[in-house]
Amino acid sequence: xxxxxxxxxxxxxxxxxxxxxxxxxxxxxxxxxxxxxxxxxxxxxxxxxxxxxxxxxxxxxxxxxxxxxxxxxxxxxxxxxxxxxxxxxxxxxxxxxxxxxxxxxxxxxxxxxxxxxxxxxxxxxxxxxxxxxxxxxxxxxxxxxxxxxxxxxxxxxxxxxxxxxxxxxxxxxxxxxxxxxxxxxxxxxxxxxxxxxxxxxxxxxxxxxxxxxxxxxxxxxxxxxxxxxxxxxxxxxxxxxxxxxxxxxxxxxxxxxxxxxxxxxxxxxxxxxxxxxxxxxxxxxxxxxxxxxxxxxxxxxxxxxxxxxxxxxxxxxxxxxxxxxxxxxxxxxxxxxxxxxxxxxxxxxxxxxxxxxxxxxxxxxxxxxxxxxxxxxxxxxxxxxxxxxxxxxxxxxxxxxxxxxxxxxxxxxxxxxxxxxxxxxxxxxxxxxxxxxxxxxxxxxxxxxxxxxxxxxxxxxxxxxxxxxxxxxxxxxxxxxxxxxxxxxxxxxxxxxxxxxxxxxxxxxxxxxxxxxxxxxxxxxxxxxxxxxxxxxxxxxxxxxxxxxxxxxxxxxxxxxxxxxxxxxxxxxxxxxxxxxxxxxxxxxxxxxxxxxxxxxxxxxxxxxxxxxxxxxxxxxxxxxxxxxxxxxxxxxxxxxxxxxxxxxxxxxxxxxxxxxxxxxxxxxxxxxxxxxxxxxxxxxxxxxxxxxxxxxxxxxxxxxxxxxxxxxxxxxxxxxxxxxxxxxxxxxxxxxxxxxxxxxxxxxxxxxxxxxxx
Amino acid sequence: xxxxxxxxxxxxxxxxxxxxxxxxxxxxxxxxxxxxxxxxxxxxxxxxxxxxxxxxxxxxxxxxxxxxxxxxxxxxxxxxxxxxxxxxxxxxxxxxxxxxxxxxxxxxxxxxxxxxxxxxxxxxxxxxxxxxxxxxxxxxxxxxxxxxxxxxxxxxxx
Numbered sequence: 001x002x003x004x005x006x007x008x009x010x011x012x013x014x015x016x017x018x019x020x021x022x023x024x025x026x027x028x029x030x031x032x033x034x035x036x037x038x039x040x041x042x043x044x045x046x047x048x049x050x051x052x053x054x055x056x057x058x059x060x061x062x063x064x065x066x067x068x069x070x071x072x073x074x075x076x077x078x079x080x081x082x083x084x085x086x087x088x089x090x091x092x093x094x095x096x097x098x099x100x101x102x103x104x105x106x107x108x109x110x111x112x113x114x115x116x117x118x119x120x121x122x123x124x125x126x127x128x129x130x131x132x133x134x135x136x137x138x139x140x141x142x143x144x145x146x147x148x149x150x151x152x153x154x155x156x157x158x159x160x161x162x163x164x165x166x167x168x169x170x171x172x173x174x175x176x177x178x179x180x181x182x183x184x185x186x187x188x189x190x191x192x193x194x195x196x197x198x199x200x201x202x203x204x205x206x207x208x209x210x211x212x213x214x215x216x217x218x219x220x221x222x223x224x225x226x227x228x229x230x231x232x233x234x235x236x237x238x239x240x241x242x243x244x245x246x247x248x249x250x251x252x253x254x255x256x257x258x259x260x261x262x263x264x265x266x267x268x269x270x271x272x273x274x275x276x277x278x279x280x281x282x283x284x285x286x287x288x289x290x291x292x293x294x295x296x297x298x299x300x301x302x303x304x305x306x307x308x309x310x311x312x313x314x315x316x317x318x319x320x321x322x323x324x325x326x327x328x329x330x331x332x333x334x335x336x337x338x339x340x341x342x343x344x345x346x347x348x349x350x351x352x353x354x355x356x357x358x359x360x361x362x363x364x365x366x367x368x369x370x371x372x373x374x375x376x377x378x379x380x381x382x383x384x385x386x387x388x389x390x391x392x393x394x395x396x397x398x399x400x401x402x403x404x405x406x407x408x409x410x411x412x413x414x415x416x417x418x419x420x421x422x423x424x425x426x427x428x429x430x431x432x433x434x435x436x437x438x439x440x441x442x443x444x445x446x447x448x449x450x451x452x453x454x455x456x457x458x459x460x461x462x463x464x465x466x467x468x469x470x471x472x473x474x475x476x477x478x479x480x481x482x483x484x485x486x487x488x489x490x491x492x493x494x495x496x497x498x499x500x501x502x503x504x505x506x507x508x509x510x511x512x513x514x515x516x517x518x519x520x521x522x523x524x525x526x527x528x529x530x531x532x533x534x535x536x537x538x539x540x541x542x543x544x545x546x547x548x549x550x551x552x553x554x555x556x557x558x559x560x561x562x563x564x565x566x567x568x569x570x571x572x573x574x575x576x577x578x579x580x581x582x583x584x585x586x587x588x589x590x591x592x593x594x595x596x597x598x599x600x601x602x603x604x605x606x607x608x609x610x611x612x613x614x615x616x617x618x619x620x621x622x623x624x625x626x627x628x629x630x631x632x633x634x635x636x637x638x639x640x641x642x643x644x645x646x647x648x649x650x651x652x653x654x655x656x657x658x659x660x661x662x663x664x665x666x667x668x669x670x671x672x673x674x675x676x677x678x679x680x681x682x683x684x685x686x687x688x689x690x691x692x693x694x695x696x697x698x699x700x701x702x703x704x705x706x707x708x709x710x711x712x713x714x715x716x717x718x719x720x721x722x723x724x725x726x727x728x729x730x731x732x733x734x735x736x737x738x739x740x741x742x743x744x745x746x747x748x749x750x751x752x753x754x755x756x757x758x759x
Numbered sequence: 760x761x762x763x764x765x766x767x768x769x770x771x772x773x774x775x776x777x778x779x780x781x782x783x784x785x786x787x788x789x790x791x792x793x794x795x796x797x798x799x800x801x802x803x804x805x806x807x808x809x810x811x812x813x814x815x816x817x818x819x820x821x822x823x824x825x826x827x828x829x830x831x832x833x834x835x836x837x838x839x840x841x842x843x844x845x846x847x848x849x850x851x852x853x854x855x856x857x858x859x860x861x862x863x864x865x866x867x868x869x870x871x872x873x874x875x876x877x878x879x880x881x882x883x884x885x886x887x888x889x890x891x892x893x894x895x896x897x898x899x900x901x902x903x904x905x906x907x908x909x910x911x912x913x914x915x916x917x
Contacts, residue, residue, distance in 0.1 A: 020854050027862030028850040028869060030797020030837035037796035127780070214897045216801040216809055217863040266799070266863025267897050298802040490860035490898060648857035652899055656860065659900030683806035683895060691901040692892035 004651050006644060006701045007436060014502040015711050018648045021494040022513055023264075035220035035236040035263040036295055043222070044073055045126040046284050046294040048277075049119040049133045050304055051111030054145035054370040054676025055158065058111060058118065058138060065135040066121055071128030074287040075136065076280065077119045078108035082252045088164060096164070100339040102250050104373050105279050111140065112160055112338035113372050114677045115303025117276070122284040122292045145370035145676035149312050149335045152179040152369045160338060160368045181340030182366040186348060186421035194327025194359030198318025202395045206388040208725070208743040209669030210310040210335065213377045214660070214688050217266020218301045223281035224291040229253075231282055234261045238272045238487055239526030244518045250279050261517040262487045269660070270376030273526050274306050302681035306375025307670060309335040309342045313388040323402050323410045327359040328352055332385055334366060337373035342366045346462075347381030350722070351389050352420050353460035354430055354614065355411045360420040370676050376528065378657060379461040379718035383664065383725050387743065390457040390726030395739055404456040405438045405616075413614075429640030429704030430458065430614040436700050437616045442636040447620050452633070455619045455731030459722025462612050463715035464529030469522025469604040470539035472500060472547050476593060478586030480504065480547070482513040485524030486536040490656075490717070491649035492527065498645050499537040499711060503544035505571035506585055522604040530715020533645055534610055534706075539603045541710050546601030551588055558588075558595055609708020613715060615639040617658065617723035621731040625754070628747030630666055630732055636698040637723075642706040642714030654720040655697040661724025663689045669744050768829040770795070771839025779826040785819075786810045788826035789836060797837035797866050801895070808894030811867035812836045818874045820893070837866035840873060848914035849873045849907075858907035860898035868894050872908045876915060884909065 008016065026032040063075040078084035083102035086095065102108070107116045119136050123129035146152045146160070159165070159177055166173040167180040195201060221235040231253060237243050240260040248255040265272060281294040296304065314331040330351055334342035344364035352360050397404045412434060417425045437443055437456070447454045471483040482500050486492055497511040504511075524536065548568045555573045556563040565576050573588055575581035583591075592599050620634040637654045644650040667687045671680045680686045705712025725743060733739045738753045763778040770793070779788045786803075789795045789812070798821055801807035805823040812821045813835040840847045849872050852858070859865045868891065875882055875890045882890065887908045888901070896904060 018857070021857075023862075024854045024859070025846070025850075027859055027865050028846065028853050029841050030795075030866045032862055033796075034799070034863060036800065037790075039791075039794070127782070215861070215863075216807055216895060216897055217799070217861070218801070264863075265861060266801075267861040269897070298804065298807075491857070646857075648903070649860075652857055652860055652903055655900035655902045656898045657900075660897065682804055683802045684804065688895060688897065689900075690892040690895065691888040691905065694888075694901055696905070697900050697902045 004699045006647050008703050009705060010712065012502050012711065014498045014508050015643060015645050016647065018646060019494060019508045021491050022497065023488060023493055032264045034217060034266055035222065035234060038222050038234050038263065040222065040224065040291040042290045044122040044124065044288055044290050044292045045129055046120050046122040046281060046292050047126060047129040047133055048117045049136050050300065051107065051114060051116040051118050053111055053140055053142045054114045055143040056111045057141040057143060058107060058109060059141055060139045061119060062137040063119065066132040069128065069132040069135055071124040072121055072132045074122045074284050075119060076283050078106040080283050081106055081250065083250065084108035098249055101246065104339060105250065105276065113370050115300065115372060117304060120280045120284060122288055147369055147371065147672055147676050149310060149333045149367050149369060152367050153333065153365060160370065165368065179368045180365055181336060181368055184345060184348060184364045187361045188357060188420045189359030191327040191329050191359045191361050195318045198326040199321040200396060200399050201316065201318040202392045202399065203316035204392055204741055206313045206391065206741045208311045208384050208387060210307045210371060211664050211668045212302055212307045212686065213269035213271035215267030215269060215271060218296040218298060219276055219305055220295045221277040221281045222291055222293040223278060223285045225282055225286040227289065229257050231258045232261065233278050233282065234263055235278055236265045236272060237262055237275055238265065238268045238489065238528050240485065240487065240518050241523055242273065242526055243275050243278055247279050247282065251282060259517055259519045262515060265487050265489050268489055269378045270380055270528055271306060273528050274375040276305055298683060299681045302686060303678055304372060306337065306373050308377035308380065309374040311384045313384065315388040315392045317392045317396060319396050319400065321400065323400055323407045325355055325357060325411045328357055330362045330389060332364045334381065335369045335371060335374060336366050337371045338368060339373045340366055340368060342374050343376065343381030347385035349421050349462065350382035350460045351385030354408065354413055354458040356413050356417040357420060362420055378660065378721040382459065382461055382722045383661060386457065386459050386722045387725040387729065391730055391741065394455065394730040405434050408458060409434050425612065427704065427707055428612050428614060429702055432702050432704050433614050433616040433638045433640055436702050437618060437638045440636055440700060442618050442634060442698065451625055451735050452620065452622045453731040453733065453735030455727040455734065457617055457723035457726035457730060459615045459719050460612065461530060461719040461722060463534065463610040464531040465535050465607045465610045466525035466529065466531055467606045468524050468536040468539040470536060470543045471521065471600055471602050472543040473598060473600040474547060474589050474592060476590055478589040479510040479512060482511050482540060483516050483521050484513060484536055485516065485521040486532045487527045488515055489527050490652065491646060492532045495533040495645040495649060496537050496540045500540040500544045503541045504547065530717045534709060534713050534715050535607055537645065537713060538607050538709060539605055542603030542605060543601040546603060547599060550599045550601060554592060554595060554599065555583060555588055558591065611642050611706025611708055611714035613640055613719040615719045615723055617727040619727040619731045621728065621735055623732055623735045623750060628750035630745065632662060632695060634695055637720055638700040638702060639720060640702045640704045640714065641716045642709065643703055643712035644701045645713060647701060650701055650716045651699045653717045654699045657720025658697050658724050659689050659694060661721045662728055665725045665728035665743060665745055667744050667746055764827050766827055766830050768831065769833045771835055781827055783826045784822050785824040785826050785829055786821040789821060795836055795838055799863050799866060808871065809864050809867040811870045811894065813870060813874055818871050837870055840869055847873060849876065849911040852907040852911035852914055856903050856907035856910055858899065858903040864894060864896045868896065868904060872911065876912060880912060880915060
């Protein structure tokens, strides 16, 4: 019954196959080098002192006793970072952003969340560094924290940034300081008129808790500041060039003098687009003249790195009796954490994307609170918005007694639909996903039995393009070396090599991909935004086309003819007018050194044309009426992947996203006490799904080719986390007969909901 | 250096001697003292399973064992799973079933899965899910891991 299906339109030779990944053997034998595995000669070990208060003024820091501790080589605080001493008058333009960035590496003036880094120690051993942390005397003045997004928005709430932060709207800043960093609003049509035309209107408020990406590998960085000013950083990051550029900004050190070496990365899900340790390790290395390694503990990961935002949301949607939406009005208030920059904009552009609306409005607030600065987490902002909107849609379907797929098909976005914020969809696969869901054996099979419910939800992510670079060099044995700057977080060495092999017409095994440091390849943006297989894949295609052209020119030279007389077809190079003259790729490769030297194809691009992704999920659950425990009985994820370059890895992205979403829906939350301290900062108490909590996750890959990519590739990594929150919460709501509007829907919440409704 | 304890143990069939502080965990000794970094630290409190090793026939999270407890014991780590002849069937099954994404949890899963199949060659899906519940994977949703272990059973019988 469990199954993985691929609905293909076009077949290729290598793209669409399921080869073993090039880094696979290293990763199943324990040989792969992750950041924490690096051990340099003369290495020092560092630890970070973190604020014990959620909100406190730092009056002074005395590091003298720590510096005198045996084995300690250096202690740093914010005074060692160039931005900490700048005043408001000196901050203008980009400086405010950089000051905020600097202050998240090491707090200056105020600690803004429990776990905020305050100082760091480098010592001969990690134990000596830890012992020295306890000797640093910080004079804190504890302040009232504000932990709730709605409280933080109220006039009179404690201000995190004093008069430094004013609400911006359409580029203009408000007069009064506020915790609301930004307000945004998109509108289309006339929502008042739309609601007046509705037969049914559902309006609800929703809340979701802060959750963590939960990557198993904690953040890590090793830095060595050579006396000549060359800084090398080895770290776990989704974007080596982001680390290079932002470290240069924050330390006021030339970008050309920083080399970032991306180590293997043990998960990120967006959370390792941001970084925390690298500049601190760098400054410790500059002071000591030795390489410094800085690792986070798991508790530090929870308390000191960026979770996904907690939210408060309101959604109001009206529809006619025959299931046509007449208007939608959505308000999103997202916690940014201690510094501005929640993904509320992405939430606003994704939330209503599945619906072809005549009248719609969506408003968003970016709000600072005394929690860790939020970071990206897989389709950042979209899962929360979808939870609110898709839950209201589900309730509308109940009120209209209409099938949830039929309702969505009657309102589905398709090519030509104009979104509320303006852009018009190109070819997208929502209708195809909904139809695949309706035809699926899971959906066809009725769900029977007491305390059971089926939830359905759709999700959207726009996917990204951005810069990527790639070099392909022909080896004399006819294989090629592929050099890329995209960190491989889940199989992209394979998916990029497949596209190069397809373009060159050579076997996948003849492409050897290597991820290199920032000095060794052109600028490449993060592995994130579901962009890597799309954009770096395209760079590989373009570099392969360059190789083909050079191979044609080389053959022309050997045959003493014009390149126009030479053709490259399926890795065979032929003279167009002399059938005797032909060479395979391998035969020509053997001749390139003596006939003119190496052939390297290069490409650097910033492709437009990223194809948007839709997904539709079906969740069956059973709720234990006595304990409130929810069991996921069956789950099917349907997704438009464009062309699935490596279907197994696409399925893996879908299944992994689903399970993170199930955890978000049912269990996971940052639990804060009344002083703003996270009370569950371990994997024991922050409970992520285990193998025992889950069924197999069925998948259907729907291939609606993206017209904006040579092989039709869309991104795949992010959209699978969008529908589960709503799908699972709606399934629970239908199982217990009460609409669940707060996440997580844990046993306590379910029992309280049942009791409140007289069960 | 005073205060260091001499530990004599067997790792992957080889006798290994090392010096450690009494407070150092076996994981820390393996990674930082002996230089075997295949076992990973994800939590350092026994909840993620990335540091799983076999200690005298039992799987343990090596972050919850002291280095000095390894005295006279036999330890198998991820580095000891493959042989000179090639990968173990569990490793091959993980590769071919796409059972890893980032790979950081993989050493722990492979050590734990092999330990299960060594004693229960016919473990069914429910048993595998129960056995592996102490190993967290955040990338895969476990589906392909479970399939890989079931596939490894077939390979080990062949």
